[in-house]
Amino acid sequence: MESESKRKKESPNTAELAVTASFPDEVLEIVLSLLTSHRDRSSVSLVCKDWYRAERWSRTQVFIGNCYSVSPEILTRRFPNIRSVTLKGKPRFSDFNLVPPNWGADIHAWLVAFAAKYPFLEELRLKRMAVSDESLEFLASNFPNFKLLSLLSCDGFSTDGLAAIATHCKNLTELDIQENGIEDSSGSWLSCFPESFTSLEVLNFANLTSEVNTDALERLVSRCKSLKVLKVNKSISLEQLQRLLVRAPQLEELGTGSFLQDLTARPYADLESAFNNCKNIHTLSGLWEAVPLYLPALYNSCANLTFLNLSYTALQSGEFAKLVVHCPRLRRLWVLDTVEDKGLEAVGSNCPLLEELRVFPADPFDEEIIHGVTEEGFVAVSFGCRRLHYVLYFCRQMTNAAVATIVQNCPNFTHFRLCIMTPGLPDYLTNEPMDEAFGAVVKTCSKLQRLSVSGLLTDLTFEYIGKYAKNLETLSVAFAGRSDRGMQCVLEGCPKLRKLEIRDCPFGNEALLSGLEKYESMRSLWMSACNVTMNACRRLAKQMPRLNVEVMKEDGSDDSQADKVYIYRTVAGPRRDAPPSVLTL
Amino acid sequence: MSQDTTVDSPESSDGASLMSFDTELTLGLPGESRSPARAPAFAQGHKKNCTKRGFMETVIDLNLGTSHISMPRGQNSESRVSGTGKYPAAKAQVTGWPPVRSFRKKTLEGSSKLVKVAVDGAPYLRKVDLQIYSSYQDLFRALEEMFTCFTTRGDDNMEERKLTGALNGREYVPTYEDKDDDWMLLGDVPWKMFVESCKRIRLMKSSEAVGLAAPRTPTNC
Numbered sequence A: 001m002e003s004e005s006k007r008k009k010e011s012p013n014t015a016e017l018a019v020t021a022s023f024p025d026e027v028l029e030i031v032l033s034l035l036t037s038h039r040d041r042s043s044v045s046l047v048c049k050d051w052y053r054a055e056r057w058s059r060t061q062v063f064i065g066n067c068y069s070v071s072p073e074i075l076t077r078r079f080p081n082i083r084s085v086t087l088k089g090k091p092r093f094s095d096f097n098l099v100p101p102n103w104g105a106d107i108h109a110w111l112v113a114f115a116a117k118y119p120f121l122e123e124l125r126l127k128r129m130a131v132s133d134e135s136l137e138f139l140a141s142n143f144p145n146f147k148l149l150s151l152l153s154c155d156g157f158s159t160d161g162l163a164a165i166a167t168h169c170k171n172l173t174e175l176d177i178q179e180n181g182i183e184d185s186s187g188s189w190l191s192c193f194p195e196s197f198t199s200l201e202v203l204n205f206a207n208l209t210s211e212v213n214t215d216a217l218e219r220l221v222s223r224c225k226s227l228k229v230l231k232v233n234k235s236i237s238l239e240q241l242q243r244l245l246v247r248a249p250q251l252e253e254l255g256t257g258s259f260l261q262d263l264t265a266r267p268y269a270d271l272e273s274a275f276n277n278c279k280n281i282h283t284l285s286g287l288w289e290a291v292p293l294y295l296p297a298l299y300n301s302c303a304n305l306t307f308l309n310l311s312y313t314a315l316q317s318g319e320f321a322k323l324v325v326h327c328p329r330l331r332r333l334w335v336l337d338t339v340e341d342k343g344l345e346a347v348g349s350n351c352p353l354l355e356e357l358r359v360f361p362a363d364p365f366d367e368e369i370i371h372g373v374t375e376e377g378f379v380a381v382s383f384g385c386r387r388l389h390y391v392l393y394f395c396r397q398m399t400n401a402a403v404a405t406i407v408q409n410c411p412n413f414t415h416f417r418l419c420i421m422t423p424g425l426p427d428y429l430t431n432e433p434m435d436e437a438f439g440a441v442v443k444t445c446s447k448l449q450r451l452s453v454s455g456l457l458t459d460l461t462f463e464y465i466g467k468y469a470k471n472l473e474t475l476s477v478a479f480a481g482r483s484d485r486g487m488q489c490v491l492e493g494c495p496k497l498r499k500l501e502i503r504d505c506p507f508g509n510e511a512l513l514s515g516l517e518k519y520e521s522m523r524s525l526w527m528s529a530c531n532v533t534m535n536a537c538r539r540l541a542k543q544m545p546r547l548n549v550e551v552m553k554e555d556g557s558d559d560s561q562a563d564k565v566y567i568y569r570t571v572a573g574p575r576r577d578a579p580p581s582v583l584t585l
Numbered sequence B: 001m002s003q004d005t006t007v008d009s010p011e012s013s014d015g016a017s018l019m020s021f022d023t024e025l026t027l028g029l030p031g032e033s034r035s036p037a038r039a040p041a042f043a044q045g046h047k048k049n050c051t052k053r054g055f056m057e058t059v060i061d062l063n064l065g066t067s068h069i070s071m072p073r074g075q076n077s078e079s080r081v082s083g084t085g086k087y088p089a090a091k092a093q094v095t096g097w098p099p100v101r102s103f104r105k106k107t108l109e110g111s112s113k114l115v116k117v118a119v120d121g122a123p124y125l126r127k128v129d130l131q132i133y134s135s136y137q138d139l140f141r142a143l144e145e146m147f148t149c150f151t152t153r154g155d156d157n158m159e160e161r162k163l164t165g166a167l168n169g170r171e172y173v174p175t176y177e178d179k180d181d182d183w184m185l186l187g188d189v190p191w192k193m194f195v196e197s198c199k200r201i202r203l204m205k206s207s208e209a210v211g212l213a214a215p216r217t218p219t220n221c
Helices: A002-010 A015-020 A025-032 A038-045 A049-058 A072-078 A092-096 A108-117 A133-142 A159-168 A188-192 A214-223 A238-247 A265-277 A292-302 A317-324 A337-350 A375-384 A400-409 A435-444 A459-468 A484-493 A509-514 A534-543 B102-111 B136-152 B191-197
Strands: A061-064 A084-088 A123-127 A148-152 A155-158 A174-178 A181-183 A202-204 A229-231 A253-255 A283-285 A307-309 A332-336 A356-360 A390-395 A415-420 A450-452 A474-478 A499-503 A524-528 A547-552 A564-569 A582-584 B006-008 B046-048 B114-119 B125-129 B172-177 B183-185 B200-205
Touching: A025 A049, A038 A049, A038 A061, A072 A108, A084 A108, A092 A499, A092 A524, A108 A133, A133 A155, A133 A159, A155 A159, A159 A174, A159 A188, A188 A214, A214 A238, A238 A265, A265 A292, A283 A292, A292 A317, A317 A337, A317 B136, A332 A337, A337 A356, A337 A375, A375 A390, A375 A400, A400 A435, A435 A450, A435 A459, A459 A484, A484 A499, A484 A509, A509 A534, A534 A547, B125 B136
Parallel strands: A061 A084, A084 A123, A123 A148, A148 A174, A155 A181, A174 A202, A202 A229, A229 A253, A253 A283, A283 A307, A307 A332, A332 A356, A356 A390, A390 A415, A415 A450, A450 A474, A474 A499, A499 A524, B114 B200
Antiparallel strands: A524 A564, A547 A564, A547 A582, B006 B046, B114 B125, B172 B183, B172 B200
16 A cells, blocks of 8 residues: 555646546455454454454444453444354363353353444354343343344353244344253244244254244144255254254255154055155264164265254164264264164264264263274274365374374365374384374374374373474363473473363473463463462463453362463453453452 | 373473372272372373273273184283172262263163173163064064174174174174063063153173073064
């Protein structure tokens, strides 16, 4: 921009130049409005003042990875025209009960600010936020253009809040309620959608348990001709599902209800025919209590499936193998480890296009030895599915050699999340630490963005990570490492690191303080049950005013130890809504 | 008889472990004494590797009469699944580990009637969802498939024990533990009542089935 204004002063005033010389803001804004990636937009805004200005006026979507990194006031001041907001709140370890209740991340203050500054807000996507019924009611009443609500891993609300949304949001296109700590008092919220309401395109209430009025649901599905995604809950029977499918043959994503029912021949044939009629289904989930007998009704639908989520169905290997034969186009698969290695072998043999695999444990907390998947299943998949780049794998044993083979077969991993469920377990064949396994991963997979490590690990693992994982953005570590050096290697070596979460590791003050400057380039650091003291945290807080250093104290613990530390960069200063158990240093 | 192989991991000579790890993971059969040396293996960098899983300090005795079971992949041990199938509940759960969302855990718990199935001679337990079967025949078919698959895997030393036909009561006696903690024969009660009251299943070797009624063909319900 500077050079253009210079040219303007120096060159003759031709008509051509008059057009290009002072690049009008409006044009710049139009050009920039084509940019959707928020990272690109951040870069753009740094070019110069004109671009900063144009960018802030043209931005309509904002993504905030840590709700405390910025305040509603700062956000609304900078961006006047936002229509879509994505907010993430609590640290990820809150999913595993490591964060005290009432920690924060309440959406309400944001909604109040949005009501004043973004009355035309259309979309709200929340993850790990505290959302109350009052907030949902407020949302429903203050944003007449509101279209899309997505709540993932949120808590604090009940079906009453959903009733408010259904009642008042006349332009709603998407209601997506996933995996929330929700109080489900009744299914009557669904009946609150007015008869005149027809705009719904996405409805996901698989998370909820109460029965909904199936007549109301049928009528809703019938009149919403643009409905593409329907994920019902367990209370919906197979027969009811069949009636819904008949009314929505245009569906692209389906979450079934319970697959458990005594179907006589005729209803089974109807079900099969209803599935066959839905030619556009590419995503299938639900299948609660899937009786193997009825799975064949799905077989024809499976031909076009790209995403199959069986993570709530305890299928055994035989039944699963029979199903997977029919899914040659699968790109994403989520299963329970009840399918065992044999089931995964079937995946390797039948799903050459597979890109993502998640294997969840059916019984993670059991004391006794329950079979599940081993390294063999993972290896089998890697031989058959060379495009695999995202894996989440819970297992009870692993070897360095197996992982080396896996990444040799699939060098394009972007997300490698391996959870060997017993803490500190070595390679069960050689009894060595699992260092070489993760070494192989980081050496071979140059595109690696996310890594979760497990098993018996020394500092060598972290040396490898620091040395090779140049694109790593998220690292999760538990029960690993030997000394501060481990953590230091990561902090010094991974230039793109944004999120580091550590629990139960022997990393202490030296490690914590070695990352002083680093933390400002990261979104956040979590350290719990490590060897960090309050004094070190205070020192860190003092030296780095643009970081919030929060310590969560456990009852009865040593005063000098910092049990749980959460450090994040922010332009909003220390937060004022922390509960008593959270100290901001 | 228990076999204890203490394997020193290379790091065990490393000085102080800076771990503040207050979880005691100990497992063993009832009545076994715990030596103080058996501190959390993880914290001390030791690994006691009794089973092919290297599951910390788990000692399982598998008694197969004349034959030894050799663990797949070359590790040997003798183990017996105890008659009651109960392990002492000494293991303290580590908060938030494994990292499975509580939502998922609750959902799985609520949605099915999963019971453990132990087979004498197999070092692994399985879980089946009783709700998805509609009769004893269905269940037996599934069990056969499950455990036949298992026993034919692994290395050559293992005697192949096909359960086909074995569940007629000749080689194995299908038993289950009911709500009152009694061990009953599978097939004695109507199917639905069985699903309701069954807590776990054990396929017991006929030679061990003392004290139960004589094996007979399970009734169809």
